[in-house]
Amino acid sequence: MQDILINWAPQETRVAIVENGAVQELHVERALERGQVGNIYMGRVARVLPGMQSAFVDIGLERAAFLHVADVHVAGQPHAGSRGDAAQPTPIERLVFEGQTLVVQVIKDAIGTKGARLSTQISIAGRLLVFLPQDDHIGISQKIGSPELREQLRARMNRLAATADGSPTGGFILRTNAEDAGDDELADDIAYLRKTWAAVRERGFASPPGTLLYQDLSLVERVLRDLAHDATGAIRIDSRMQFDILKAFGDEYTPGSAAKLEHYKGERPIFDLFNIDAEIARALARRVDLKSGGYLIIDQTEALTTIDVNTGGFVGARNFDDTIFKTNLEAAQAIARQLRLRNLGGIIIIDFIDMGREEHQGAVLAELRKQLARDRTKVTVSGFTQLGLVEMTRKRTRESLAHLLCEPCPTCAGKGQVKTARSVCYDILREILREARQFNPREFRVIASAAVVEMLLDEESQHLAGLSEFIGKPISLAAEATMSPEQYDIVLL
Known part of the structure; x- marks a missing residue:
């Protein structure tokens, strides 16, 4: 069972997901630094780069955004999420030209010195469905049950999405939480998403380049849409005003989650209940201590994140092999949690303590995969390399917790050390x-x-x-x- 705690202030919203008394995820959104992922803009192509098969697009932000050929919608081709790797894309110089206006969606926030990444393949998320206005196929989340159940859901969706006059219906992907949804709930989501898209198109016809046509939900609203599920016990929020706003939103779009909403009235700050501010401070540190006495060293760079596992003072087992094995097993659990807590993405290299026995390697890898299966962000684990390192990737869409809350030290300029x-x-x-x-x-x-x-x-x-x-x-x-x-x-x- 998990609880969701929401600490709201006019300048910042903080959300903590707590399971068994331990913080599993942290989400922070600041009013002046709100992410752009999911936002739809009217853009203007500033420059086409055939050599990189990409284009820079001005969407009114500080830096030009980046559009790769793989993210350009071509009529008759399926959405990127369902397209096979064999499809040979048309060269970008034949798809877009300088000065062209395009409706584009941000799929990755600007990170570091890189501008936001865009797609012309639009998708709008609802409570149960994701709407693909340029497609006509029905997709089903792979996390939903058996192939037979997925086919039943697809048949239901084809029936519900059909229009009386045979006009284009758009495509839909059923989210995991749609598995037990009734026809009325699905029909409501279909109507809401089509209405939203119609408003976006209408605005796009009359708007100049750089105009924001659609903004994704705020963090408190995404709690109800994306973070809450059947295993969520209570959703507590410490602002009466936001509770009322969220309750009205939830009653209309996510009645199941809205029923779990509670207004926290305690005198102690809500994040003090589970010592969450101290957990945030620990999530910004390089070193993570394990209960056994071992520890992790986490270093985040522009290119990748490295995680080094050390035994420290752990000598509890009868022999050294068992000591290493037990430390690595505990580290696998801690690493999966730290990736969620810190929102680390991109390439991640894990240096477990060297294990002499292959069955120990297999057990540690299995434990890591088991713990990562709880992650709502897409994760791929490649296994041990010849050097004994585990290579993995975690999809990066927003800034990590450290990049959001911290900046490079002005004394060492981010090097982490200064001259003597x-x-x-x-x-x-x-x-x-x-x-x-x-x-x-x-x-x-x-x-x-x-x-x-x-x-x-x-x-x-x-x-x-x-x-x-x-x-x-x-x-x-x-x-x-x-x-x-x-x-x-x-x-x-």
Whole structure:
């Protein structure tokens, strides 16, 4: 059984999914930094790049967005989600041209220096269905039951989606939570989605490029649509105003989830109930301690995320092989949770502790796959490589928790380390010598951090005096409290 806690403020919404007293997922949405995934825009093609089979499209955001040929809808071809790999795409220069206006949808937020990724294959998510206005096929979630049940659902959907006058119906994908839905619920979702799309098209006819035509639901609304399910016990929200808004939305679109809504009136902040703020702080740390005494080191880079497993102080088992095996099993459970908690995506490399026995490797991989099966985000695990590493990918659509809440350190510029005071001292001595060959000031004044100045006055005083004598100029020192360890200035007086 899981509980969903919603902490709402005008500037930020935070959602925690808690199972058995432990936080499993965290979702954060800020009013001024709301993600664009799912949004539909009227775009204008700014540049076509045949060599990359892609185009840059201006949708009114800070950076031009990116459209790849694989994400361009071509009439008569099925939606990307159902298209076989064998389909040979038409070259992008024959599909779009500079200055062309296109209705596009964001499928991946801008991350780091990369602009948002777009598709012209539009899809609009409802409570039970995903609507594909440019298609006419019915798709069924692979997580739904048996092939026989999927065929029954497909037949029902074909009947419900048919229009009396035979006009184009659009395609639909049944979401996992549609498995037990009645005909009335499905029909309501079909009508809602078609109405939404009709409004988007109407707006598109009269809107200039850069116009937002449709915005996906807010995080609190997506809690009811996407995050709540049969195993959800209670959905508690700490804002009376938002509770009333959410209740009205839920009663219309997600009555099953709306019945679980509760207004939290406690004096303690809602996130204090399960110590969630401390969990967020731990989710931003490199090191994750395991109950056994082992630990994980998680490093997130632009290209990939690496996770290193270490035994630490765990010596509980009778022999070393069992110690390693039990640490790796515990690590597999913790890694799956950390990926959800931190919203880590892209390529992920896991360095489990080396195991000598193949059955141990197989058991750890099976445990990892079992734990990852709970993830609502698409995950692919490739298994152990020749180097003993596990390669996997997790679909990345939004910024990770660390990228959302943090920024690179201004002192180390994201390197994670700074030069020692001695290294900076030697940089300063070399710089003074270089400048003494070009200029002839009365005096050199060094302004640096207190630690650097202290070292120049103490341990490096002999070298400083020797340089002063060699260049024939006095060198004075001044400490500046606001300077970072690597910063310094050399002033010519």
